Amino acid sequence: MEKKRGLLIGRMQPVHNGHIQVIKETLKDVDEIIIGIGSAQLSHTLKDPFTAGERVMMLTQALSENSIKHRHYYIIPMEDIQLNAVWPAHVKMMTPPFSKVFTGNPLVDRLFREEGYDVTRPPLFNREELSGTEVRYRMLHDENWESLVPQATVDIVSEVDGIQRLKDLSKKEVSDLKKRE
Numbered sequence: 433m434e435k436k437r438g439l440l441i442g443r444m445q446p447v448h449n450g451h452i453q454v455i456k457e458t459l460k461d462v463d464e465i466i467i468g469i470g471s472a473q474l475s476h477t478l479k480d481p482f483t484a485g486e487r488v489m490m491l492t493q494a495l496s497e498n499s500i501k502h503r504h505y506y507i508i509p510m511e512d513i514q515l516n517a518v519w520p521a522h523v524k525m526m527t528p529p530f531s532k533v534f535t536g537n538p539l540v541d542r543l544f545r546e547e548g549y550d551v552t553r554p555p556l557f558n559r560e561e562l563s564g565t566e567v568r569y570r571m572l573h574d575e576n577w578e579s580l581v582p583q584a585t586v587d588i589v590s591e592v593d594g595i596q597r598l599k600d601l602s603k604k605e606v607s608d609l610k611k612r613e
Contacts, residue, residue: 450562
């Protein structure tokens with residue numbers, strides 16, 4: 433029997449509880465899920481502070497924490513190629529075969545529909561709080577972010593000194609040129 437396999441792509445900056453809920457819901461519709469770590473080439477910026485490898489670690493450990501068995505998913509870092517018309521072919525080249533795409537991104541939706549894929553918008557869970565933007569904001573402002581993410585994310589952020597990384601990235605660059613008096 434052929435397995436029904438779906439594709440879900442997200443930046444996961446960082447992995448939060450909303451991601452885990454979406455993955456759980458998606459696995460009710462497919463046998464296996466390919467989780468694409470989007471914008472894998474980006475890191476060390478305020479919008480994308482974590483490396484692809486750090487995000488893979490967060491996600492792998494968070495899925496294990498949530499009793500999602502490894503045989504049900506593949507995690508694949510995916511770099512942006514900046515060529516929208518050929519991006520679906522690039523994704524297909526980087527992943528196992530899939531028949532369904534799960535995305536809330538209108539561009540991804542359009543590109544895969546044009547390629548003939550069944551595209552579904554996954555449900556969002558408590559989007560006001562469960563977003564990477566909100567988690568990063570709380571990290572920067574010393575607010576409670578830990579309740580929004582799996583323990584694995586807390587552990588990896590601590591391991592890589594992610595809070596300090598974000599704070600360092602948020603500092604304005606100081607000019608080397610000083611006024612002469």
